[in-house]
Amino acid sequence: MTHSFETGLVVGKFWPPHRGHQLLLETAAAQVTELLVLVYANPDSATTPAAVRAGWLRELYRGDDVADGPRIGTTPLRIVALSADADGVPPDAAEVAVQRDFVREWLGRQGLRVGVVFSSEDYGPGFAAHLGVPHVAVNVARVQVPESGTATRQNATAARYLHPLVAAQLGTVPPARVPRVVLLGAESSGKSTVCQALAEAYHTAWVPEYGRTLHEQKNGHLEYEDLLYIARRHAELEDEAAATARGVLFCDTNAATTALYSYYYFHACDPALQAMAAVCGQRYAHTFVCAPTVPFEHDGWRGPEALRSFQHGMVLMQLDHFHIPYTLLQGTVAERVAQVRQQLGQWGMMKGII
Known part of the structure; x- marks a missing residue:
């Protein structure tokens, strides 16, 4: 399979990971040879912090052999949880320029180069331009999956947009088509x-x-x-x-x-x-x-x-x-x-x- 890009980047809170996030990751993975996923928020969840949410994502995409690591199809995923204490994650309310500089500087400290940014948010094009790479928009209008992390946290009926593994961590079950x-x-x-x-x-x-x-x-x-x-x-x-x-x-x-x-x-x-x-x-x-x-x-x-x-x-x-x-x-x-x-x-x- 020929990919359009080498390393792709997805950044998000994934609080909690839902079907819209999965659509974003799976769409991105189909176009890159490797996908870097950064998970963070500041302030973060006290009960399900970024490290836990990143663990859910890894589990959602592990295969029959755990040694292979998470992947979507043949594309390996590198899922990294960041925190304010260890990585200097800026507050969510910080200016856009501060958020963009943080990611660029973090990538530089890690010696990582990305070739494309994927997002479902309006900030995506400007963020990608700040990194000097193209942007690919996925489900921005929330047509394919009409859900966001904020809406999921605020609406108990949104369990239908959660994978059963994630839903269970929140003490709920997605509605079933048949009993x-x-x-x-x-x-x-x-x-x-x-x-x-x-x-x-x-x-x-x-x-x-x-x-x-x-x-x-x-x-x-x-x-x-x-x-x-x-x-x-x-x-x-x-x-x-x-x-x-x-x-x-x-x-x-x-x-x-x-x-x-x-x-x-x-x-x-x-x-x-x-x-x-x-x-x-x-x-x-x-x-x-x-x-x-x-x-x-x-x-x-x-x-x-x-x-x-x-x-x-x-x-x-x-x-x-x-x-x-x-x-x-x-x-x-x-x-x-x-x-x-x-x-x-x-x-x-x-x-x-x-």
Whole structure:
């Protein structure tokens, strides 16, 4: 792929990062060989400072291998958080010339040269001219994504313009096109089989457990950082499947179970993953738990059968902890499908969704 420029520059508060920011970054990355992203504000957020927001951006654009670093397509991202104390970030209210001089001087101190500036703001052309490089405007009129960081901070309904990972950090969930039903349970408890059978019965889509996909892809060698990535990618795959789902979307596993496995394997859980787990009660319209009473199938990836009972108990404990109602599924696959259909039929008649 031929790029128009070498190093591109995007500067912003990203407070919080939203779909408009993602559009800006993805548009820029398609035109450069490397993209430098500076994240800062002064005064900064006390609860989600620039370093945290930069971390969210890195996570949004990491791939299957964390060692590769964040990238969009083949374009690597260099995401840098700046602060008033460490970097001399001027106040947001400072004159435009002061803001422009700060960036130019910071780039000079770092020995960095940029070839183009991308922005969605009116200040973009003058800023780029001050650096002596061209400017590319992206979504300035807010037509493609009608949202700004300020509006997002001031409007709770703006969650629809947030990636689910970012929304979870703010304690909310983007509205869903269709209700999502999640199936949880221990290993080899029939989640995937029942999910697929339900999707066929309802003529709709279902989302396999992404953690299993990555686990096999990495030959069982998951790293601590992979667990948050699994939750993020699973949420994205749910959003993609929801676009074609009819009436309801069935999901095999959720971020809460991924958090359990993070503690199980690494005795720790990333705060961002904890936040994604905490909003599962909002994200899914109903939760079903598969009882570990079907014959155990050891496929080479699962733990020993003796762990099933413990895993099942942990799932139930976590649901109780988050105050998430659930329905326990028993019996054969056909019987479990019938139990789900009965439950959703009753619930759907009240809600008018199925």
